Amino acid sequence: xxxxxxxxxxxxxxxxxxxxxxxxxxxxxxxxxxxxxxxxxxxxxxxxxxxxxxxxxxxxxxxxxxxxxxxxxxxxxxxxxxxxxxxxxxxxxxxxxxxxxxxxxxxxxxxxxxxxxxxxxxxxxxxxxxxxxxxxxxxxxxxxxxxxxxxxxxxxxxxxxxxxxxxxxxxxxxxxxxxxxxxxxxxxxxxxxxxxxxxxxxxxxxxxxxxxxxxxxxxxxxxxxxxxxxxxxxxxxxxxxxxxxxxxxxxxxxxxxxxxxxxxxxxxxxxxxxxxxxxxxxxxxxxxxxxxxxxxxxxxxxxxxxxxxx
Amino acid sequence: xxxxxxxxxxxxxxxxxxxxxxxxxxxxxxxxxxxxxxxxxxxxxxxxxxxxxxxxxxxxxxxxxxxxxxxxxxxxxxxxxxxxxxxxxxxxxxxxxxxxxxxxxxxxxxxxxxxxxxxxxxxxxxxxxxxxxxxxxxxxxxxxxxxxxxxxxxxxxxxxxxxxxxxxxxxxxxxxxxxxxxxxxxxxxxxxxxxxxxxxxxxxxxxxxxxxxxxxxxxxxxxxxxxxxxxxxxxxxxxxxxxxxxxxxxxxxxxxxxxxxxxxxxxxxxxxxxxxxxxxxxxxxxxxxxxxxxxxxxxxxxxxxxxxxx
Numbered sequence: 001x002x003x004x005x006x007x008x009x010x011x012x013x014x015x016x017x018x019x020x021x022x023x024x025x026x027x028x029x030x031x032x033x034x035x036x037x038x039x040x041x042x043x044x045x046x047x048x049x050x051x052x053x054x055x056x057x058x059x060x061x062x063x064x065x066x067x068x069x070x071x072x073x074x075x076x077x078x079x080x081x082x083x084x085x086x087x088x089x090x091x092x093x094x095x096x097x098x099x100x101x102x103x104x105x106x107x108x109x110x111x112x113x114x115x116x117x118x119x120x121x122x123x124x125x126x127x128x129x130x131x132x133x134x135x136x137x138x139x140x141x142x143x144x145x146x147x148x149x150x151x152x153x154x155x156x157x158x159x160x161x162x163x164x165x166x167x168x169x170x171x172x173x174x175x176x177x178x179x180x181x182x183x184x185x186x187x188x189x190x191x192x193x194x195x196x197x198x199x200x201x202x203x204x205x206x207x208x209x210x211x212x213x214x215x216x217x218x219x220x221x222x223x224x225x226x227x228x229x230x231x232x233x234x235x236x237x238x239x240x241x242x243x244x245x246x247x248x249x250x251x252x253x254x255x256x257x258x259x260x261x262x263x264x265x266x267x268x269x270x271x272x273x274x275x276x277x278x279x280x281x282x283x284x285x286x287x288x289x290x291x292x293x294x295x296x297x298x299x300x301x302x303x304x305x306x307x308x309x310x
Numbered sequence: 311x312x313x314x315x316x317x318x319x320x321x322x323x324x325x326x327x328x329x330x331x332x333x334x335x336x337x338x339x340x341x342x343x344x345x346x347x348x349x350x351x352x353x354x355x356x357x358x359x360x361x362x363x364x365x366x367x368x369x370x371x372x373x374x375x376x377x378x379x380x381x382x383x384x385x386x387x388x389x390x391x392x393x394x395x396x397x398x399x400x401x402x403x404x405x406x407x408x409x410x411x412x413x414x415x416x417x418x419x420x421x422x423x424x425x426x427x428x429x430x431x432x433x434x435x436x437x438x439x440x441x442x443x444x445x446x447x448x449x450x451x452x453x454x455x456x457x458x459x460x461x462x463x464x465x466x467x468x469x470x471x472x473x474x475x476x477x478x479x480x481x482x483x484x485x486x487x488x489x490x491x492x493x494x495x496x497x498x499x500x501x502x503x504x505x506x507x508x509x510x511x512x513x514x515x516x517x518x519x520x521x522x523x524x525x526x527x528x529x530x531x532x533x534x535x536x537x538x539x540x541x542x543x544x545x546x547x548x549x550x551x552x553x554x555x556x557x558x559x560x561x562x563x564x565x566x567x568x569x570x571x572x573x574x575x576x577x578x579x580x581x582x583x584x585x586x587x588x589x590x591x592x593x594x595x596x597x598x599x600x601x602x603x604x605x606x607x608x609x610x611x612x613x614x615x616x617x618x619x620x
Contacts, residue, residue, distance in 0.1 A: 035344070035369050056380045057380055059369045061369055065498075069366035070366045071368050072598055199531075200536075207537075207538040219615055220352025220510075221353075221509075221510040221514055225512075225520075226515055227517075233521070245376070252618050256615055260605070292540075302530065305529055308562050308565075308566070309562065
């Protein structure tokens with residue numbers, strides 16, 4: 001059974017290179033708004049966080065809970081993302097957006113939300129929500145960054161190149177599992193939320209504890225524990241930046257804490273690097289499951305929890 | 311030497327009950343602004359994050375880096391917080407705020423920033439930045455939440471009551487150290503950033519790795535690894551909420567993952583509970599240092615890093 005599930009999950013992960021070709025677009029009139037609120041949880045909510053790393057023409061506020069902030073109103077655009085369309089926190093935010101008179105739209109594969117909202121961006125069913133990241137991100141990036149078909153093709157090529165780096169990725173997975181290392185992921189700038197994506201993928205696909213942080217903030221607290229020798233084994237996965245100051249910090253943090261980090265290198269513009277990193281982390285977390293001989297797809301405890309809450 | 315330093319640090323921590331009586335106030339005309347940007351790193355930046363948990367009349371955007379977002383402009387109020395006044399990321403944000411024509415002010419004990427800014431809220435020198443949290447937060451909360459002298463007295467009383475719970479706090483510290491447990495802190499709502507504050511206090515005071523998360527988001531990813539038995543020892547410190555839904559989630563997460571969490575209970579209104587939790591976490595992280603016989607004040611690696619970067 002694990003072999004079958006693992007193959008299925010891998011297919012879902014590899015489909016990212018097709019997902020990024022999606023040309024869905026939101027009909028946006030940004031001059032109407034003072035802020036953008038993106039509401040969604042877990043593997044759906046991360047899309048809003050990644051948007052806020054890549055677009056800063058307006059404040060993009062992530063809501064990961066039941067309540068919209070008090071400031072939400074006629075000058076807010078509320079985008080609710082829920083793969084299933086039934087996430088109770090997301091449904092609650094959508095209802096509040098209506099009550100507060102906000103412009104709103106929904107990105108979903110179906111469920112309650114697709115029935116409630118007049119504006120729906122539909123995405124394919126039958127994926128794990130966390131494996132539909134391309135479908136959830138592309139409508140946002142196509143709209144806020146005005147991506148062209150050429151941009152999307154370039155992203156897809158970069159993603160394919162990452163999937164070709166399987167031996168490199170498997171070697172890291174093997175080290176994490178065989179030495180029982182805790183992944184410590186360091187992002188920065190446009191890759192800040194991707195570091196968090198890696199953490200949650202390690203949690204859900206690999207069923208292991210993981211931690212993510214971002215530079216330069218890392219150098220104001222985490223660096224202290226990294227300099228102390230009394231820790232459980234960990235593997236620092238640091239995303240190379242295009243900003244020399246950040247790379248200098250990565251270098252100095254290794255030197256001053258006596259650690260050797262694994263530097264994750266990707267190429268292209270900011271959006272291409274973000275998707276390259278998503279691809280890399282998805283495949284890495286998949287292989288950490290495979291190396292442990294566990295099912296990367298299984299998140300049954302989350303399903304049981306939702307049932308008991310209902 | 312450690313004994314002396316440890317006493318000094320404890321004095322700084324206990325001074326929170328005086329710090330919260332500070333009546334400094336920002337002269338605010340909130341109708342002028344569409345958003346509030348709070349720039350600051352580490353122990354200074356956390357004040358802006360806690361503000362955004364307690365005030366949602368306008369978007370409060372935390373900037374933990376060198377760059378203000380593109381949207382920063384005449385309709386933004388930029389508050390730069392740096393205990394030393396010399397943090398290079400904070401100075402960079404202040405300079406950009408001037409260039410972009412934003413209204414701006416500075417909260418600092420001195421340094422470059424106090425010379426650069428026409429509007430300065432001064433705070434006492436000779437504390438560790440992370441121990442000046444009361445001085446950095448009160449000007450924000452006095453202004454945005456219109457706190458009265460009675461409110462501040464009530465906060466101070468709550469903080470004193472927490473400091474009286476030393477035996478309970480020491481027992482947790484002893485367990486974390488003697489069983490080498492990784493602290494996993496779970497906040498929610500107004501205590502979301504306080505959970506992060508605990509994490510950074512464990513990093514800096516106790517020199518140990520720690521992780522923080524917040525409900526309901528915890529139930530969308532972390533719950534998976536918590537349900538897996540193959541983990542290093544950890545201690546879940548979950549903040550009791552006034553929201554029944556959140557407490558139900560705490561209860562169910564324990565049941566479904568087979569864990570027993572330590573529930574941290576505090577009393578009073580949202581602001582009182584936030585400060586009670588700050589006091590609790592500060593003292594706990596202090597005792598985790600004491601139990602290891604290390605100096606809670608020492609963060610020399612951060613100082614060396616700043617020097618090598620300059």
